[in-house]
Amino acid sequence: MAKGKNGMKVIVAIMLCMSAVVVSVQVRQIFSKDPSADGGDTSAEIESQLAQVVEYNNNARAELDKLTKEYDARIKSLGDNQIETNIKDIYSKLDQVNIIAGLRDVSGSGIIFSIDDKSKDDVGINDDPVSSIVHSYQVYRIINELKKAGAQAISVNGERMLPVSEIFCSGGTLKINGNMYVPPYVIKAIGNPNELYRGITSSEIYSEIMYRKLNVSLTKETELVISKYNGNIQTEIDRLTEQKSGEDGNEQ
Numbered sequence: 001m002a003k004g005k006n007g008m009k010v011i012v013a014i015m016l017c018m019s020a021v022v023v024s025v026q027v028r029q030i031f032s033k034d035p036s037a038d039g040g041d042t043s044a045e046i047e048s049q050l051a052q053v054v055e056y057n058n059n060a061r062a063e064l065d066k067l068t069k070e071y072d073a074r075i076k077s078l079g080d081n082q083i084e085t086n087i088k089d090i091y092s093k094l095d096q097v098n099i100i101a102g103l104r105d106v107s108g109s110g111i112i113f114s115i116d117d118k119s120k121d122d123v124g125i126n127d128d129p130v131s132s133i134v135h136s137y138q139v140y141r142i143i144n145e146l147k148k149a150g151a152q153a154i155s156v157n158g159e160r161m162l163p164v165s166e167i168f169c170s171g172g173t174l175k176i177n178g179n180m181y182v183p184p185y186v187i188k189a190i191g192n193p194n195e196l197y198r199g200i201t202s203s204e205i206y207s208e209i210m211y212r213k214l215n216v217s218l219t220k221e222t223e224l225v226i227s228k229y230n231g232n233i234q235t236e237i238d239r240l241t242e243q244k245s246g247e248d249g250n251e252q
Contacts, residue, residue: 099152102160102229106153110224111196113142116184116215117172131212134183136167136174138214141205142187149199151189153226157181160229177231184215193220 098104118132143161146154154161159176168175173182189196197220200206209216 100163102153102162104228105225106190107223107225108152108190109193109220109222110151110188110190111146111193111200112217112219112221112224113146113187113189113200114184114215114217115139115142115187115209118213119215132214133172134174134185134214136169138205138209139167139174139185139187141203142200145199145203145205146187146189146191146196149191149196151191151196153190155188155226157186158227160227162229177229188224188226190224190226193222 095104099106115134115138117134139156143154143156156167156176159165159179159181162177165177170180173180174185175181197218200218
């Protein structure tokens, strides 16, 4: 309600200022005329014009007062609670969009899930080296399980996960949002810690990771901060579009 009224007050103030400018210009035009010039106005004519300007200004102010009262009456008829609720609802939805898009920092409780390659001491002679390292699909599936469990925001080694984020394997490293990282991979997720913890530990990917004896750490946290995406989102979208176009071209 206050925001609506303040907005109207600003508009009214601007209109009054404009009215005052018009009046001042008209007054300057009246008094800037050279009375000695041919056809110059007489004193009586100048006074008459000035009176007209003053009357115009008074009428303008009266009209503004009338419009302001009508505006206030309409706002009050809606009810303060309804207006305040609608404004809060709009800001809440906008905030949620910014969180999903990764456009702002998010803080709150959640979990930290850290995953690392199998320790060299645990790698046997007959073990497959490929199964002893962390792969992109494992990180992807962990992220998906966190989303299913209600995570509001997720990051991997500080990289904010977006709807367009991609993770690629590159030897023993992962490329996340275009940047290279070595293990361990620290996944932070903000949401209900119990739900997130349960979502991870009850998942098939968690069972697979434990079976492969990868090094894992999972903790509940009361206070986490996940920073907003610090890259160029449009660049990510363009990259994915080009990649998709290339795939479509290869299929043809």
